[in-house]
Amino acid sequence: MLAAILAIAALAAFFGLLLGYSAIRFRVEGDPIADQIDSLLPQTQCGQCGHPGCRPYAEALAKGEDDVNKCLPGGEALVLALSDLLGREPVAMEVKEKVPSVAMIDPTLCIGCTLCLQACPVDAIIGAAKQLHGVLIDECTGCELCLPPCPVQCIRMRPLTEDIPRWRWPYPGKQPSDTASPVPVRDAA
Missing domain, CATH: 1.10.15.40 (Electron transport complex subunit B, putative Fe-S cluster)
Incomplete structure (x- = not known):
């Protein structure tokens, strides 16, 4: 019995030393x-x-x-x-020629398949299997990753309305159409 315990302890010590050496020798530095x-x-x-x-x-x-x-x-x-x-110069936001929008789910078409929940990277869609799903507007980034997996196409992108929290000052010397802000800009006039 004592021999078995000593053999297991020796094997544990050997593998512990081997793992420790491997961790030091084959360490991968992250950036x-x-x-x-x-x-x-x-x-x-x-x-x-x-x-x-x-x-x-x-x-x-x-x-x-x-x-x-x-x-x-x-x-x-x-x-x-x-x-x-x-240490770089700040650059205006790059907008891909699309109006900022959020996902909206049509309650008459949603079948509760949960495919949109799985596709949403920010957990902005809530719901349960075979139940109506909803979108948390403040959490939705408008990435449109929930659109392709929906089998009944019940998700539509709705443009965001310009309101006080989303309003941005225009960049100096640029017209609102030149602004690279992802949110529509009001006219200065």
Whole structure:
């Protein structure tokens, strides 16, 4: 009995030393700048920046392969924070010629399949299986990732109305049509 205990203890010590050595010898260093950028990003994984998620976008920014103005859910505050972190000039938000919008679910067509819930990267859609689903307007980023999986096409994108919290000042020296803000801008007149 004592021999079995000693044999197991010796094997445990050997494998512990082997794992410890492997962890030191084969350690993979992460990019600390990419980690800092990733911590600033909103983690919506929406793909609006052209990357499959926030981490790949952070790695591209750290390598200098992409601009700081691609994350629409992060908004202008994120552009300023990323510019400050990377020592780059702030650039106006890049808008892909689409009006800011949010998803709306038609209650007469929704069958409660939950496919849109699974596709939503920010958990803005709520509901249960075989029950009517709803969208949390304040959480929806307008990424449109919920549209393709819907088997009955009950989800429509509704443009956001311009109101006080969403209104942005026009950039100096530019006309409202030139503004790269993701939100419509009021005329100064």
